Amino acid sequence: MVARAAAFAVFAVAMAATAAAQKKPDEVIAYRRSAMTMIGWNFGPMSAMVKGKIAFDAKEFAQHADRVAGLAPQVLEGFAQGSDKGAETDAKADIWTHFGDFKTKLNDLIEQSQAMSDVAKGGDEAKMKDQFKKLGGTCKACHDKYKQD
């Protein structure tokens, strides 16, 4: 699955290059912000379940996990070259000067969100909670370095 996610990520970057040729920076920024909004929407109840704030529902958790796994590669496309300037963005300028590191962190998100979806299909609550923490770690690692407060 990791290999599949990585191969997919390479493909996604190639596609991003194509898309970037046709899209205005504002459109690219709107796309990535939309992807983040949708990931956040799905992440919220997963986090609340892991923290015990709402009842754990394995089926609903798995559904959200599947959504996040589908959305994660789309974030990468939303950072197409040329989208460093344009509409309002929380993306720090460091992204563009450290793009290799940034891309590695986004690939971590893609891999761990795919792993989250796979684990959630098994329905084991303890494993799901454990993998969710790994997934959350990939968000934090990137946000700490590349997202404005």
Place this chain on the structure above:
Amino acid sequence: MVARAAAFAVFAVAMAATAAAQKKPDEVIAYRRSAMTMIGWNFGPMSAMVKGKIAFDAKEFAQHADRVAGLAPQVLEGFAQGSDKGAETDAKADIWTHFGDFKTKLNDLIEQSQAMSDVAKGGDEAKMKDQFKKLGGTCKACHDKYKQD
């Protein structure tokens, strides 16, 4: 696939009810607008290929089709009850007085986008273009009636 999409749609509505209990109207509206932005992003190159404005690339087309199929059910969740008022929206008020019809149209989108993704996996250009027109028809049917210009 149609049965699967329909079953999924029912599940999605049930989830939307759960999510709606925890979300503010502005968040729900932001979510559906994000889903629409992402669908539009993926629809653009598919449409351009069908119209011959850019070269037909079956692999890229299939990738966009897969994205749209994943995003379509999320639009439905973004019309959770209680999100009729709030942030700026292009959704006409008629949605809420004709919700059964609206939901039928969204389910058409979900089914035809899943069919599009399935057809695209086969890689037959003529079939892909034919199914894209059916899919586009589901967008238009709903926008004509329920989306403000």
